Amino acid sequence: MNVLVAEDENDIRNLLKLHLEENGYTVFTAVDGLEALAIFRSNSINIGIFDVMMPRLDGFNLLRKIRETSQMPVIFLTARGNEMDKVLGLGLGGDDYLVKPFSMAELIARVSAQLRRNFEYSDNNQMMKSHLNVGNLYLDEDGCCLYVNGVLVELSAKEYLILQFLMKNPDKVFTKKQLYRQVWEEELYYDDNTIMVHISRLRNKLEADPRNPEYIKTIRGIGYKFQLPKVP
Structure with missing residues (x-):
């Protein structure tokens, strides 16, 4: 290396x-x-x-x-x-x-x-043969990339893993520590700021209004969840 x-x-x-x-x-x-x-x-x-x-x-x-x-x-x-x-x-x-x-x-x-x-x-990404499609979001698990309204949006490795995990577990609330364990696979160096910064970056890339997010919701005092769009 x-x-x-x-x-x-x-x-x-x-x-x-x-x-x-x-x-x-x-x-x-x-x-x-x-x-x-x-x-x-x-x-x-x-x-x-x-x-x-x-x-x-x-x-x-x-x-x-x-x-x-x-x-x-x-x-x-x-x-x-x-x-x-x-x-x-x-x-x-x-x-x-x-x-x-x-x-x-x-x-x-x-x-x-x-x-x-x-x-x-x-x-692991080389073995994935699927995609996740929610609302205007299309997460291509073969190419490890995100499309928003059909437009390619580049994600870092950590952003991709966070979004993939949340999209696969819709409407479930996760603490910052649970997200950190899932993506970083460690607890020793856990830091709230790490998750907060990555969530903020994700919202800026996929939400129409990051200050009023449609998908990645903050559950005050607990953590975050990926919310499925409401059916009219």
Whole structure:
């Protein structure tokens, strides 16, 4: 597996490279976002580990560029404890984050978990031969894509899995923790913000009015449900 590490602090970058290589990964390193983007465009990268604060091109803008062509998992590293930084990173399409200082064992575990889920998701999708059609939504499980009113709407892997699960369980209420277990398949790093951000992104993509959603309803104090359209 090829890992791209973008970190401007030499000690941290070298330590990440050392531990990742000890665990069998091939590691590409960059000192800033522009160098990382060039490496990404010229190599087959399976996962990115990006510092948020970097010269020339920061981690958030690096992710924006990468998301134009790839849905590979990305883990953010940040020295900030600001909750909004975490929300912004997830909102841009990031998959996970670690606040410095962190243990290398935890980082390796998260890299492994992200890669496992990403490849299991891809393998499982190749075996799917069905679709889900509700209202103006058509979820193509063969192509793993969503059509809204016949128009293709691109989803990230996590968005797809959340929507697929909700559409297969209409009118059932799920807590944020239940959704997290289903899609991320873990409880150790559970965070309400992760689910909230992904639900918000989904609504922006499939709802005519995200502030008054027709399909993904918030059940106050509990969680969310996928509501079937009412029959006139």
